[in-house]
Amino acid sequence: MSEPTLLRVREVTTTFDTPTGPLTAVDAVSFDLAAHESLGVVGESGSGKTVLSRTIMGLQPRRGVSVTGSVLLNGTEVVGASEQAKRELWGRQVAMVFQDPMTSLNPVVKVGKQIDEVLRVRLGMDRSAARARAIELLEMVGIPAAATRYSAYPHSLSGGMRQRVVIAIALAGSPQLLLADEPTTGLDVTIQAQILNLLDEVQGRLGMSTILVTHDLGVVATRTRRLVVMYAGRVVETGTTRDVFARHRMPYTRALLESSPKVSNPSHTRLAAIPGRPPNLLDLPAGCAFAPRCAYATERCHHERPVLEPADETGHLFACFNPLPLRAASPS
Amino acid sequence: MSENLLSVRDLTVTFGPRGRRVSAVDGVSFDVAVGETLGLVGESGCGKSTTGRALMRVVEPTSGTVTLEGLDLTAASGRTLRERRTAMQMIFQDPISSLNPRRRARDIVAEPLDCWKRATGEERRRIVDDLLTQVGIDPVAYGDRYARQFSGGQCQRISIARALAMRPKLLICDEVVSALDVSVQAQILNLLEDLKAEYGLTLLFIAHDLAVVKNISDRVAVMYLGRLCEIGPADTLYAAPAHPYTRFLLGAALEADPEAPRRHEILEGEPPSPLDPPSGCRFRTRCPFATERCANETPALTEVAPGHRVACHYPLRVTVTPGPATTRTGPTGSGPSDAT
Amino acid sequence: MSSSLELSELVEEATETPDGRRLGVLFWLCVGWLALNLLAAVLANVLPLENPLTQNYNAVNAGPSLHHLFGTDDLGRDIFSRVVFGSRVSIEAGLGSMVIGFGVGAPLGMLAAYRRGRFDQILTVVMYVVLAFPAIIATIAILSFWTPRTLLKIIVVIGVAAIPLVYRVIRTATLAVATQDFVVAARVQGASDTRILVRELLPNVAPIAVSFLLIGVATVVTLEGSLAFLGLSVAPPTPSWGNMINESRTILQLNPWLALFPAAAMCLFLLALNFIGDRLRTHFDVTEGKL
CATH class of the missing domain: 3.40.50.300 (P-loop containing nucleotide triphosphate hydrolases)
Structure with a gap:
């Protein structure tokens, strides 16, 4: 308080x-x-x-x-x-995570690049630092094999993975x-x-x-x-x-x-x-x-x-x- | 409750061309007794909706039999199929796309009657008005409105009225409330529930929401990647799941109660692709108790308690008296939390 | 899926009043104009018009006057009368070929989209093969050899060329509807295939079909004009908007009216058709639930 x-x-x-x-x-x-x-x-x-x-x-x-x-x-x-x-x-x-992870990601840009962009434009990082940080963020949101997934396109990821990417993008600027x-x-x-x-x-x-x-x-x-x-x-x-x-x-x-x-209700609870x-x-x-x-x-x-x-x-x-x-x- | 209205045996549905075969439903068998509600739960892609549609033969089963009131539906075709199928009706997830936007509520409900020429003129009008009234739509004020002018909840009511027009025995509800607001x-x-009592209906209630299924079902069946994992009475299955997957699934369910214990056993990873399902038990790749045997041998549904069957080589102990969720233990004495 | 209302949905919901959408004044003006055109074409024989074929060497290449509203051509024929009679060729070609195109293409498209499977696959391949021919060149080639050229032959050739186009549009439109749950619902209630096609699919495909039909007519009118310009449409002296423009080519500087009036008539006719077609398409677009 x-x-x-x-x-x-x-x-x-x-x-x-x-x-x-x-x-x-x-x-x-x-x-x-x-x-x-x-x-x-x-x-x-x-x-x-x-x-x-x-x-x-x-x-x-x-x-x-x-x-x-x-x-x-x-x-x-x-x-x-x-x-x-x-x-x-x-x-x-402030950053936002939207409901539909498919439409909040650009389908033709690799997920890593989408995080990179935030880092470079917002935080002015250079290319290699941004890439390293993007992979770090992907790891933080629990994406396995983050370095490989960096170059994946959104459609190749499941809904849950996409939402993790969206969260990683939101966290990129440390809001x-x-x-x-x-x-x-x-x-x-x-x-x-x-x-x-x-x-x-x-x-x-x-x-x-x-x-x-x-x-x-x-x-x-x-x-x-x-x-x-x-x-x-x-x-x-x-x-x-x-x-x-x-x-x-x-x-x-x-x-x-x-x-x-x-879930704890007995069945046929009105x-x-x-x-x-x-x-x-x-x-x-x-x-x-x-x-x-x-x-x-x-x-x-x-x-x-x-x-x-x-x-x-x-x-x-x-x-x-x-x-x-x-x-x-x-x-x- | 002993008489079976619907019997499903070894229902299998595969999609797609050779080489890219998706096994959507694989050898599913269950019975639904007259007057009961069977809940069918599972996550997306587990084949629960495909099962519902295959029962109606909206998608063609690859093999297996579906018997309704002793009559084999899988062998019927043409007009016989269409006629027999009217004893089974279906309500869908998307209330808006369930109704033809260019038709009036009254005509939508009357459609099955018109198809089979069951009623005309004054009688048809009376039946339709009764049905609409029963589902809570005022036939005088709303009967002549077009489907597109109704809200989601109202559309779902009209869908129910339409399904009841042929006085079906079995109602298949496919995610019927998941697009609606909590209050609706x-x-x-x-x-x-009311209509079930009034019409003596039997319900197959397909949903992903565990709380909704628990509230409406007498028995619950759990599916994972095209197969049935566990089936049993709702109360005991929820209180003491015997299949590790059921336990994880229930553990992930959110309770609208701030005092509810925070469960830490979270199922990691995501289901494998149905294009290339694991050998043996399909859950073994994510199961903390999986052994060699699970990869080699497909577990069959076996009874672990009266009416409670599970497809697992190492079922969790089913406590006879339902106790608090935290006292359940695994077969080896170690909870899944250790493994994750 | 969600209980949240997006901004656009909120605004849309507010904009949408039950059945209260207006078509607008311009729409009705266009409809009026089309009706006037059609009426004139149908009643051309009984209207107090000069004979479009009567030559008058005393009034050659005259400008518009009270006597000759649109002036006269190089043979002294009344341009107004020729424009009115010429519209018959354009309208007949447009409607006639679309009757053939839709008569064959639309039922096949609906059936293919509803039945799917082998039937759809084979039909779609056949249609794409036909589509792969450059339709205009094929039309020109056929009409050059198939003499004598009558309006009926032109209609048949264009109509057949339109079948795969209509098939494709109607098939796509039907597919969008056929995958919706209300079609499945109709099936499980025991509705026969014919009943589903007529009761559930047709009312939802019809608006798209109508707007495409209007745009199709407009395209054929243009096509007939182009053919006439190449001398491949109805033989002179029968007037058509296209061959009138063609005839004016050599004396354009001397008598611009000869080109202006048929061109203007055709242009306004096409504009009205396209506008109505477009307006109807948006007006009837209710299938995507706006609730």
Whole structure:
């Protein structure tokens, strides 16, 4: 807790101009991330988690998007920064691992060269130093026979290996913040476990902060220290991962947890499904976006928008007018 | 539960030209009893989806037999095959591509009825409306919409309604919830359980998600590289896996619980290519317990506990009373963690 | 696969209103123009037009006037009337050859993509062999020897040359659809092959076929023009846009109108066809789930 703040996100709102009207994908999101800390951002389709991670990176199309608020990364403002300034940040301060390792690698360039490029352009290394470092990075991310794989093309590698290469590229500039957007979605369970362990290990070894964006509560449960739960572009609950899992106050958080099947459940366990459909961002209700699907919703929820309020002194916040009572024993 | 609805014997599917033969499914045998749900799990490329499709003869099995209600499906062809096959229906992974984007929900559900001229006019309309209502789609408000206007979850509901139109005995679900959001996934799983009870269905539930399979299945079969490793009652198989692969697979599954013990036994490496599978036991190249015998001799499925069969020369001890996962031990007394 | 929405998807989702896509004013203008052309070609005989073959030596190479809207040619024939009658040759050649090309190529392409296997392999090889001939040179060669040249022969030659092209486009379009799960679903419900081809595949291939058909007609109109320019199309004095331009060659400086009007008519006709074809293709592109 005494670590300095690395990332300070304040009231970030990302709005897309669409022919049918403005679409607010991220709505007044604020949070802090300390150095060496791991944060999970969880949400379903349309929760804005992916847009949020791209906004933090400063990756938006040039037109049709407006971003307000502030993203301070190590004292540098990302919102409204020039391409030049952002290029200074990318790679060295912040790097990103995308979901699909196939499309985030250039299919016609050898994987080693793709790492080289980052090293030479960003860090100004010479050819031979870059090559040596690239092989070192490939070894670090657990690619066997790294020196040989240096000259492999992405298509000759399996999905898990490709994701390792993507991570190696992200680590090339020794960033202080690593943003991983669904890094294991689409990978097999055993490969997923390998990649998550790798991310854990490099975070500890390099002293980075990580943001893990995912729809899978299983991915963040034991891999992050703090959690942000998003729904319809807004943060609905945030706190330490343990608190959010065990002492959640927002009904959506509970619904999300209870609708996830668990390996430890006996067979034919009936899941508590959330009724209704995920929200339509173009037609959000005036009040709480979850109200139409919420069992606890009252008249007030439909008209007034709840703001985040503290649950206790540990930084656990929730946005709900009818918070769930704290369950004394045996959390879900 | 003793009567078998479906019997699969030595099902083998190979693809590709000579020299580049891929053995996708190799000698898979199992039975599905009337009214049960059999879960089929495995990682990508293990042949679970191909198995499902070969049962329907959407891909042609190279050899082996598939018997549904005592009738051999592998021998049938033409109209006989098409007719017999209606007792078996399939739902697919991609909800969007499962429905013809240019047809209306009502017509999609009615398609099987139209094919077999089972109902027309008012009766057809009534059956379709009932089916749509049952899967949670309002026929009045949504029946005339085009498939492309529905969300993923809704598309999957329409697919289910279509599959039920012929009153099938067996429903093959191929990764039906893996493209859906968690909240929608739970809705669809519950819907399947409800419809199973109502229609007296038998389910073959193919998925890669271990938690999903555990929640819905009575028995679970695990596949690796085209072969069946282990098959048994869901609860005991998960509590005490006998095949080393099953144990690694379960160890890698993520539990949505921060207090869950972090398992350190991680399966290293990746599956070998199905173009050139290892001799003997196909898991031996990654198995910490593998010996000479595993390379020379293909292990057969043998019973290790009632209804629990495993294809391994050195099965892990099956504890009769399911205990915590950490107390399980290997056959030689050393856990896989030592070997990795 | 994922639950995350990409930026582009978000924007797309927002742009997409159910069935609310508009074709635009320009599209309808083009349709109107084509309709006018077709109508004029069909009704040319009953319209109050001058006989396109009547020569009038009192008004040779006249510029546009109220009496001769587009002027007259070197034999004093009314250019407006000749442009209208000339459109018949172009349109008949375009539509006729496409009827042959699609009549044979489209069913074969769909069948090959649906059935796959040996049938597809053999057919595809045959089509590629045919495609390997330089079609235009072959067409020119055949038409030079196959005399007397009538419009029907031209249509047959171009139509046959179009079969492998149509086959290839339709086969590719069908393949993209035939691999989708709804086709498998139809099979397992017991739908017959014919039913799948007609009910599931055809509606999804038809929009691509229609837009390709329009562009095909445009190509044939150009081709007929080129053949006429080489003197290989219908024999004079029957007017066609192509042979009118050909005739104007020698007196271009004296009478530019003679070249301008048939060229403009052809150009606008092609522009409209291509625009409509292109617009329809994007309009009907719903197969890739935009949900």
